[in-house]
Amino acid sequence: MKLAIKTKRLISPLKEIKDAVILINGERIEAVGRQQNIYIPEDYEIKDVGDRIVAPGLVDIHNHGANGYFAREGADALQEVCTWLGQTGTTCWMATIGDPEGVRGGVEAIKRGTQGCYVPGIRCEGPFLYPKYLPGESTAPPPPADEKTFMEMYEAGEGHIKIMDCSPDLPGGLETIKRIRDHGIIAAFAHGNAGYELFMEAVECGVSISTHTYNVMTGMHHRRPGAVGGALTCDEVMAEITADGVHVHPVAMDVLIRCKGLDRVYLISDTQAIAGLPDGDYDWSDRIIDGEYNWVGVKLRKENGIAKLMGMGPEIDGAISSSCWPLKKGVQNMVNDVGVSLKDAFRMGSLNPAVAANLDHELGSLVRGKRADLIVIDEDVNLFMTMVGGKIVHETDLVAELVY
Numbered sequence: 001m002k003l004a005i006k007t008k009r010l011i012s013p014l015k016e017i018k019d020a021v022i023l024i025n026g027e028r029i030e031a032v033g034r035q036q037n038i039y040i041p042e043d044y045e046i047k048d049v050g051d052r053i054v055a056p057g058l059v060d061i062h063n064h065g066a067n068g069y070f071a072r073e074g075a076d077a078l079q080e081v082c083t084w085l086g087q088t089g090t091t092c093w094m095a096t097i098g099d100p101e102g103v104r105g106g107v108e109a110i111k112r113g114t115q116g117c118y119v120p121g122i123r124c125e126g127p128f129l130y131p132k133y134l135p136g137e138s139t140a141p142p143p144p145a146d147e148k149t150f151m152e153m154y155e156a157g158e159g160h161i162k163i164m165d166c167s168p169d170l171p172g173g174l175e176t177i178k179r180i181r182d183h184g185i186i187a188a189f190a191h192g193n194a195g196y197e198l199f200m201e202a203v204e205c206g207v208s209i210s211t212h213t214y215n216v217m218t219g220m221h222h223r224r225p226g227a228v229g230g231a232l233t234c235d236e237v238m239a240e241i242t243a244d245g246v247h248v249h250p251v252a253m254d255v256l257i258r259c260k261g262l263d264r265v266y267l268i269s270d271t272q273a274i275a276g277l278p279d280g281d282y283d284w285s286d287r288i289i290d291g292e293y294n295w296v297g298v299k300l301r302k303e304n305g306i307a308k309l310m311g312m313g314p315e316i317d318g319a320i321s322s323s324c325w326p327l328k329k330g331v332q333n334m335v336n337d338v339g340v341s342l343k344d345a346f347r348m349g350s351l352n353p354a355v356a357a358n359l360d361h362e363l364g365s366l367v368r369g370k371r372a373d374l375i376v377i378d379e380d381v382n383l384f385m386t387m388v389g390g391k392i393v394h395e396t397d398l399v400a401e402l403v404y
């Protein structure tokens with residue numbers, strides 16, 4: 001398909017263009033610029049979206065599932081997640097899976113090709129995570145991060161694992177971070193009790209991502225800066241943030257942006273299967289809720305867009321489980337709660353995650369040669385159209401919120 005989309009406002013997101021046009025040829029962007037500067041060949045269909053904004057599709061590199069399905073539950077389940085994500089404005093996601101069997105399903109989905117949202121690879125948040133030791137859980141020492149387990153994951157991935165998380169405080173953790181890097185995979189710091197010094201050792205071993213910054217890591221005290229202090233101050237590391245408005249206070253998000261700068265922070269959804277389902281009680285006793293915790297027998301209550309643990313004992317019932325909101329909500333929160341511009345919020349939701357995942361040569365911004373992954377929105381980030389690889393996968397004229 002050859003399509004020219006005209007708009008009064010395009011966010012690239014490194015710049016804004018007034019009275020813009022973007023030419024799409026097949027799955028790639030052919031040209032972007034001001035209408036007065038770009039010739040539209042006759043064989044291009046023209047679509048004028050008027051006041052609506054053309055922006056890059058959102059790139060979610062930390063997402064365990066949505067729409068009733070976990071990323072680990074095989075290729076068909078993964079496709080269901082893709083379908084829903086496209087309807088929320090996410091055009092690319094990294095299927096986040098923590099076990100070899102789940103990884104094999106992810107590989108199958110990637111080989112088949114997905115509709116609705118592009119899957120460039122797999123992220124493994126798990127199995128190398130320091131246990132949370134929730135009340136009532138076993139307090140057995142953590143399993144070591146060993147070469148055998150790594151190789152099992154690596155081989156299951158057939159080259160499609162792009163990011164792997166690891167807690168450096170696990171036995172063998174630092175060695176595993178080096179091993180991850182030596183196998184050409186991006187290493188992310190995640191979960192555990194590592195303080196500032198160990199955080200920085202992990203960076204020396206090759207960590208370049210701080211996973212869901214502030215959550216499940218040691219906080220900052222003025223004499224013990226903790227992993228948060230490392231994430232805030234070390235420029236080698238890009239900091240991801242769950243911007244659903246529940247996991248991190250807007251002021252903490254503001255501090256992060258002020259410390260890191262607009263180019264070193266990116267948004268993630270960190271959703272799981274409950275995203276996209278209506279409020280209610282969910283009994284997932286027979287499913288592994290999330291590779292990262294290896295939890296079975298979990299019940300959740302979703303209320304007002306927040307998922308909480310249920311039926312697991314009085315000490316942990318009510319604890320927040322993973323997020324329910326797609327990345328679009330994070331962009332809205334950045335604008336409404338933190339006060340960043342729409343352009344900069346898009347930078348954190350599209351280009352920056354693409355940079356962190358080493359995908360920015362291919363996607364993450366609206367420039368000539370990249371994938372035609374874009375969305376059409378209004379000022380409030382209501383979504384009207386999603387295009388993935390040059391194909392329109394979602395289109396509506398209604399300002400109707402999906403169930404998140």
Ligand SMILES: [Zn+2]
Pocket residue numbers: 125190191212216292
């Ligand atoms: Zn996590």
